[in-house]
Amino acid sequence: MYEGAIQDLIDELGRLPGIGPKSAQRIAFHLLTTDPVDLTKLQTALQRVKDEVRFCEVCGNVAGDVRCRICNDPRRDDAIICVVEEPKDVAAIERTREFRGKYHVLGGAISPIDGIGPDQLRIAPLLTRIAEPEVREVILATDPNLEGEATATYLTRLLKDFDLRVTRLASGLPVGGDLEYADEVTLGRAFAGRRSAHD
Numbered sequence: 509m510y511e512g513a514i515q516d517l518i519d520e521l522g523r524l525p526g527i528g529p530k531s532a533q534r535i536a537f538h539l540l541t542t543d544p545v546d547l548t549k550l551q552t553a554l555q556r557v558k559d560e561v562r563f564c565e566v567c568g569n570v571a572g573d574v575r576c577r578i579c580n581d582p583r584r585d586d587a588i589i590c591v592v593e594e595p596k597d598v599a600a601i602e603r604t605r606e607f608r609g610k611y612h613v614l615g616g617a618i619s620p621i622d623g624i625g626p627d628q629l630r631i632a633p634l635l636t637r638i639a640e641p642e643v644r645e646v647i648l649a650t651d652p653n654l655e656g657e658a659t660a661t662y663l664t665r666l667l668k669d670f671d672l673r674v675t676r677l678a679s680g681l682p683v684g685g686d687l688e689y690a691d692e693v694t695l696g697r698a699f700a701g702r703r704s705a706h707d
């Protein structure tokens with residue numbers, strides 16, 4: 509459509525999740541007229557995210573250090589582990605202020621179409637963690653869509669023989685979407701009303 513640098517930028521933006529060709533074009537032309545100071549801030553932020561952000565060695569959440577701030581927080585309850593797909597789900601649940609336990613980020617969900625099976629997810633480290641005697645409950649908080657449901661069902665079976673409570677979020681979340689699409693009140697309620705996965 510365009511030539512040179514502006515088309516390259518549109519192409520790169522269009523590869524980002526959730527950004528279609530029209531949005532890519534709109535953002536590219538916005539950046540073209542943006543104050544150079546703001547543009548430098550954006551450049552720096554992009555560079556820093558690659559240089560500085562790590563994944564927590566315990567839970568897989570994004571972290572500024574070897575461990576994330578939640579795993580490092582002594583006030584958080586080690587007895588409950590909430591299993592989510594992505595770091596953004598941790599952020600969504602944190603916003604509800606309903607949960608004071610720890611997290612485990614799988615790094616995705618089971619999706620045969622995309623070639624993602626259990627082996628591609630951080631399930632082995634989860635099993636290591638729940639083998640610790642202080643862990644009493646695992647909350648399966650995967651997305652309320654096909655892949656999320658498949659993942660939760662798989663984990664429910666896998667955890668059946670462990671001596672702990674396995675729970676799923678209460679229904680009422682918008683079906684088919686991501687956990688993050690639920691508003692804080694709805695997500696908070698789903699958390700408070702969680703039920704046993706083995707019933």
Ligand SMILES: [Zn+2]
Nearest residue numbers: 564567576579
């Ligand atoms: Zn962590």
